[in-house]
Amino acid sequence: MHDLFKQHLLSWQERGLLRQRKIISTPQSPHLVADGTALLSFASNDYLGLASEPEVIKAMQDALAQYGAGSGSSAMVSGHNTLIHELELSFAQYHNLPKALHFSTGYMANLGVLKALALEDTAFFSDALNHASLIDGLRLSKGSTLHIYPHLDVDNLEQALKSSRQSNKWIVTDGVFSMDGDIAPLDQLLNLAERYDAFIYVDDAHGFGVLGTSGRGILEHFSLNSPRLLYMATLGKAMGVFGALVAGDEVLIDWIMQQSRTYIFTTGTPATLAAGALKALSILEKDSSYNYQLKKLIAYLSSQLAHFTQYTNVSHSAIHPLIMGESHVVMRVMEKLLGEGIWVPAIRPPTVPPGSARLRISLCANHKLSDIDRLVDVLTKVL
Ligand SMILES: *Cc1c(COP(=O)(O)O)cnc(C)c1O
Numbered sequence: 001m002h003d004l005f006k007q008h009l010l011s012w013q014e015r016g017l018l019r020q021r022k023i024i025s026t027p028q029s030p031h032l033v034a035d036g037t038a039l040l041s042f043a044s045n046d047y048l049g050l051a052s053e054p055e056v057i058k059a060m061q062d063a064l065a066q067y068g069a070g071s072g073s074s075a076m077v078s079g080h081n082t083l084i085h086e087l088e089l090s091f092a093q094y095h096n097l098p099k100a101l102h103f104s105t106g107y108m109a110n111l112g113v114l115k116a117l118a119l120e121d122t123a124f125f126s127d128a129l130n131h132a133s134l135i136d137g138l139r140l141s142k143g144s145t146l147h148i149y150p151h152l153d154v155d156n157l158e159q160a161l162k163s164s165r166q167s168n169k170w171i172v173t174d175g176v177f178s179m180d181g182d183i184a185p186l187d188q189l190l191n192l193a194e195r196y197d198a199f200i201y202v203d204d205a206h207g208f209g210v211l212g213t214s215g216r217g218i219l220e221h222f223s224l225n226s227p228r229l230l231y232m233a234t235l236g237k238a239m240g241v242f243g244a245l246v247a248g249d250e251v252l253i254d255w256i257m258q259q260s261r262t263y264i265f266t267t268g269t270p271a272t273l274a275a276g277a278l279k280a281l282s283i284l285e286k287d288s289s290y291n292y293q294l295k296k297l298i299a300y301l302s303s304q305l306a307h308f309t310q311y312t313n314v315s316h317s318a319i320h321p322l323i324m325g326e327s328h329v330v331m332r333v334m335e336k337l338l339g340e341g342i343w344v345p346a347i348r349p350p351t352v353p354p355g356s357a358r359l360r361i362s363l364c365a366n367h368k369l370s371d372i373d374r375l376v377d378v379l380t381k382v383l
Contacts, residue, residue, distance in 0.1 A: 016327035017348055027052040028240075030367045039343040040371055042361045047318045048209050048290040049366035050240030050280045060241075063275030071268035083274035090281055091233075091245045095216060096225055100247035101257050104269050106205050106234035107133040109244040111140055112260025113201065113232065114172070117252075118144040123166035125149060125157055125198070127173045129180065132351075134172055134203055151177075154188050161196035169196065175204035175218035176211065179352050179360060181319030183211070187222045194228065201230045209238020210318050215284055215291035239284075241276040243269055293365040294318060300369055301361070304376045308383065310358075320361040321347070322379075330357040336382045342375055 012018050022034040028044050028051040050056050063083060072078035084102050092100040103109035114124070114137030122144035126134065129151045138146055147160040161169065171193060173184045186202060193200050204217045212220025217233060219225060230248035235241045246256060257263060283290065301320055305311040310322035324330040327348040334346040337359075348357045361375070 016331055022343075030364050030371055034343060037341070039338070039341055040374065041343045042363070042367075042375060043343050043345045044364060045206065045237035045318075045362060046240050046364055047206075047238040047294055047362070048215075048240065048280075048284070049364050050238070050283065050290070052366075053240060053280070053283065055283065056240060056276050056279045059279035060272045060276040063272045067271035069270060069272075071270055073267060074264060075268040076264055078268065081268065081271040081274065083271045083278060084269060087274045087278050087281070088245065090278060092247050094281060094285060095219060095231060095247055097229075097231060097247040099250040099253040100245045101253050101263065102269065102274070103244045103246065103260075103263060104266055105242070106203070106232065106236070106244040107136075108262035108266065109232050109234075109246050110134050110137040110203060112137075112262035113230070113246055113256055114138055115140045115261065116256045116259035117141070117168070117170055117201065117230075119168050121166050122168040122170065123147065123164045125160055125164075125169070125171045127151055127177075127184065129177050130172060130174050131178050131203060131205070134174070138172065152182070152185060154185060154192065157189070158192055158196075161192055161198055164196070169193075169198035171198055171200045173200070173202055174206070175202050175208075176206035176317045176319065178206055178319065179347055179358070180313070180321055181206075181315035181317040182313055183207070183218065183221070183317065186218055186224060190222075190224055190226055190228060194226075199228045199230065201232065203232045205232075205234040205237055205244075206317060206319060208233035209284060209291065210294065211316075214288055215294075235273075235277045235280070239277050239280040241280055242273050243277055290365045294363060297363045297365070297367055297369070297372065301363060301372050304372060305361075308379065310383065318363045320363070321358040322361070322383075323356055323358045325355055325357060327357045330359060333359060333382055337378060340378045340382075342378055344375070 024034055026032045028046045032041050088100040088102050110133040118141035124138055125147045128148050149157040171189050176183055208217040209215050211218050227249050232246045235243040302314050312323050330346040337344055344359045344361050347360045
């Protein structure tokens with residue numbers, strides 16, 4: 001049975017594209033146990049170490065006792081939990097944006113939002129390296145026109161905006177690009193949006209908690225606030241928990257809530273997750289030491305990687321890729337690192353363009369400078 005699928009699996013394997021999951025039996029942390037082996041990990045997007053933060057865990061335990069396990073149904077049907085409501089209000093206030101809406105995940109937020117934005121007479125302008133969930137959201141938004149501009153190519157984008165005849169124009173971009181770690185030129189994009197009467201949907205999954213003087217994210221990094229910006233951040237990365245929020249103009253948020261099928265036709269998020277995210281947000285707001293520590297590690301790692309030819313761009317985010325080319329090459333390097341007790345994930349097509357397979361090093365505020373030294377020593381030996 002299913003010979004066809006078996007053949008496809010085999011061909012996937014022969015091309016070095018087969019994914020394997022490690023079994024994790026500890027919390028996410030730089031030092032964890034994977035497949036029964038203690039490893040130094042650079043694999044997580046838990047950038048501030050909040051996934052294992054005792055205060056966050058305690059808040060979740062308390063909420064579990066108070067609100068129980070599940071939410072019963074869609075928030076539209078069985079109601080909207082008070083903690084999720086509070087999280088929406090706190091998130092909007094934290095970013096100085098008018099209103100926010102909570103989604104189960106960033107993936108679902110992107111699908112739901114982009115589909116809701118696609119009224120008649122809509123054009124989307126999307127960076128070529130945007131995250132898969134944005135790409136899928138745009139695929140759902142049939143009937144609108146789509147221009148994909150080369151990665152970060154503001155001139156190309158400007159030409160496309162100039163020649164667009166649609167009245168509802170949206171520039172769609174990652175804030176920090178998830179496999180490259182580089183930052184969208186949001187100040188320039190906003191400038192174009194103002195000149196050509198367009199709007200911006202920015203997915204700050206990897207910027208929230210990382211960029212900006214206090215870690216608020218890409219808006220703080222560029223000191224921007226505008227009714228033309230619709231901002232999305234996820235709660236499963238730097239916030240250490242799970243979920244996502246979209247924030248911006250009140251009319252837009254109201255429309256998105258009415259129209260997003262990924263908001264309406266899914267069971268509401270358990271209150272426990274909102275309790276964890278609220279605690280993480282309050283830590284980020286009150287205590288700059290997590291973000292400060294992360295920034296120190298980012299600067300140190302990028303200086304230490306500078307002499308590797310595979311480190312093609314100095315990154316100012318928590319994501320630092322070493323570009324290797326072919327999938328089997330990066331797999332071999334990953335295996336050698338694992339042999340030394342270090343886990344850096346190999347990222348291969350179709351997640352990244354063919355020929356650009358890479359190691360993706362990501363940092364956590366709980367890493368020590370000596371962890372980075374150990375990584376760099378082993379990389380020097382292996383590369
Ligand atoms: C991780 C990620 C998402 C998806 O968020 P989840 O909450 O994990 O579903 C969306 N966009 C970007 C850029 C991401 O890196």
